[in-house]
Amino acid sequence: MSSYVLSFRNRSDRTTDANAEAEWGQWFQEVGGAIVDFGHRVGRVSHLGNARRKADGDEVLSGYVVITADDLESAVALASGCPGLRYGGGVEVGEAIDAS
Numbered sequence: 001m002s003s004y005v006l007s008f009r010n011r012s013d014r015t016t017d018a019n020a021e022a023e024w025g026q027w028f029q030e031v032g033g034a035i036v037d038f039g040h041r042v043g044r045v046s047h048l049g050n051a052r053r054k055a056d057g058d059e060v061l062s063g064y065v066v067i068t069a070d071d072l073e074s075a076v077a078l079a080s081g082c083p084g085l086r087y088g089g090g091v092e093v094g095e096a097i098d099a100s
Contacts, residue, residue, distance in 0.1 A: 001069065002068065002069065003067070003095075004072070004075035005094045006079050007063075009060065011060070011088065012058040012060045028065075039066060045058075075095075
């Protein structure tokens with residue numbers, strides 16, 4: 001098993017209602033066994049260097065978790081259920097490299 005970082009991205013002016021919060025809670029329960037670091041939500045952000053921005057508004061890091069999965073494709077499959085995808089957000093899935 002390898003570790004993968006799921007980076008959640010959304011517009012900087014995003015808001016979340018109670019229904020979306022409930023969907024996130026349900027999704028986290030579904031993938032809970034794979035989560036090794038529950039991560040955090042991200043509030044204010046600042047861009048440096050070549051941080052990506054969309055033409056219609058800032059796309060920012062809005063949170064992250066670290067999961068375990070057999071391979072990248074399995075990690076992507078878990079990420080595909082992310083409720084943020086239904087609300088215009090995105091998920092970046094990256095393999096965590098062990099530096100030891």
